[in-house]
Amino acid sequence: MKMAERQNILAMGLDPAQVISFGGGWVNHAAPDEFQHAYQSIVSDPDLFHKSGGYTATLGDMECREQIARFEAHLFGVPRLGPEHIAIGMGSTQLTHDLFRTLLDPGDTVLLLDPTYANYEGQLAFAVPGVKIVRLRVLDPETWSYLPETDPAGVAREFARLFDAHRPRLVLFGAPDNPTSQVVPQALADVMLAKTADSGAWLAIDFAYKCQYFQTPPAYYAWSPADRPNVVGIHSNSKWARSLGRRLGWIEAAAPVVDALERVQQCSILCPDTLSQMTMARYLQGAIASGSLRTYVDAANALYKNAARVTLDAVDRHLGRPRLTPFGGLYTVVDIGTNADAFVPKALKATGVLVVPGGGFGPSLTNGVRISFGPLVHDTAKIDEGLARLGAWMRSTNP
Ligand SMILES: Cc1ncc(COP(=O)(O)O)c(C=O)c1O
Incomplete structure (x- = not known):
């Protein structure tokens, strides 16, 4: 069963409506x-x-x-x-x-x-x-x-x-x-x-x-x-x-x-x-x-650039951990200082916040997680809320 699947979320005792997922590698702005x-x-x-x-x-x-x-x-x-x-x-x-x-x-x-x-x-x-x-x-x-x-x-x-x-x-x-x-x-x-x-x-x-x-x-x-x-x-x-x-x-x-x-x-x-x-x-x-193609691409870029800024601010404020500044795209990676395969299910269960463990992307990310802001591009308040929950848990348990 995949971590983000409804059955898994329910089996963990979580309310799916309260889960904030940074897991999706997808975009959420409207097509032209x-x-x-x-x-x-x-x-x-x-x-x-x-x-x-x-x-x-x-x-x-x-x-x-x-x-x-x-x-x-x-x-x-x-x-x-x-x-x-x-x-x-x-x-x-x-x-x-x-x-x-x-x-x-x-x-x-x-x-x-x-x-x-x-x-x-x-x-x-x-x-x-x-x-x-x-x-x-x-x-x-x-x-x-x-x-x-x-x-x-x-x-x-x-x-x-x-x-x-x-x-x-x-x-x-x-x-x-x-x-x-x-x-x-x-x-x-x-x-x-x-x-x-x-x-x-x-x-x-x-x-x-x-x-x-x-x-x-x-x-x-x-x-x-x-x-x-x-x-x-x-x-x-x-x-x-x-x-x-x-x-x-x-x-x-x-x-x-x-x-x-x-x-x-x-x-x-x-x-x-x-x-x-x-x-x-x-x-x-x-x-x-x-000229509407250029206008559309510029507007979509501005949206993702803003979501990236909100994400970085929230990582810095709530997690206070090393991360990369995105050049573009939908993601940042954050150093969580411990094995991410073990961290991610524990964090989901405790906070209802889902991030992706980094090890699958390469050994250098064993202690890192991927945070995707793509799905939340129109809902940036959730980005802040999700990372605030994660940060509070990390400070209280030192996972
Ligand atoms: C780097 C990269 N290449 C390719 C793909 C897949 O794209 P497509 O939907 O065109 O198959 C993804 C999807 O997340 C991706 O991140």
Whole structure:
């Protein structure tokens, strides 16, 4: 049974209505009105609705691929991106799996950060028999500092050492990453690019939270596969447009990778969801032309930036423990100074507050928890209340 499940909450003797969860890795702002209108205009038209029930090409509808290229140029200045660089799929989880199948062979080595998104390890084991994983530590558990910022030369050296020792076929990081909400600085991304390009390896960047940034993004947000053919971007509609359940994502890569993905997707999904693609194409065409896409992304960013500020203030005031300042995204990680696997169920039972233990993201977070402000973005008073409850309990029991 999962910790957050109603049955578990009841079994712990808690009232589900009183539980405050910082566990969800999801967003809670509204999708753009024009996006909803685009769905309405398609489903209310008999011919368009009929069309939305047909297959598209395996790599996705050409119009949607073109509009996604315009989206990336419009928001992030990605140059020379065309539909030939884009493979549409059913969200980045499916695409990441298919990408692993496309780029990797059994027994290959992959370099991940420690900590990073917990799903990668399982996805790699599932997709690539005998895969070996090497981790580059980016969080110092002693000082709770993000090493690429506090020790850029040391991390670049360690990356080069690990790369030369293990010869990974793929280097993968998230920008901003889950759970740290930190962004690999440009200088480290440049080192990763140089090393991978030189040795014929791939550099993949998971941009699930690309549109959620609270500071100016680094230059690699505008890297194009037209100029850097070994770089692959993994993208999703889940977080920026609050479309987690309307499954749509895409890969940006050099044309030969997209061609290879076509063969893999023929075996996995046959084609992405047609209604989602028709809507996306229709919405983007209007929203780029009117400027409403930029307005929407800016407004959503302001909302999450505010929720991040409330969260950090509350952590500082009520927990008084080391934490990271998010660059973007939905999370912060807090050092709780004790094993988080044991701490989290005890804290839930005692306070009705749920946080996520850090160990699954990497060994550096064994004594840390992830706090997500995404679900509470419109209910920031609950952020303060939840962290006040947790802090009072931590002070009284010293867990
Ligand atoms: C870093 C990262 N990548 C990918 C995903 C999954 O995204 P999708 O909904 O597109 O499958 C998540 C979800 O939380 C995530 O945190």
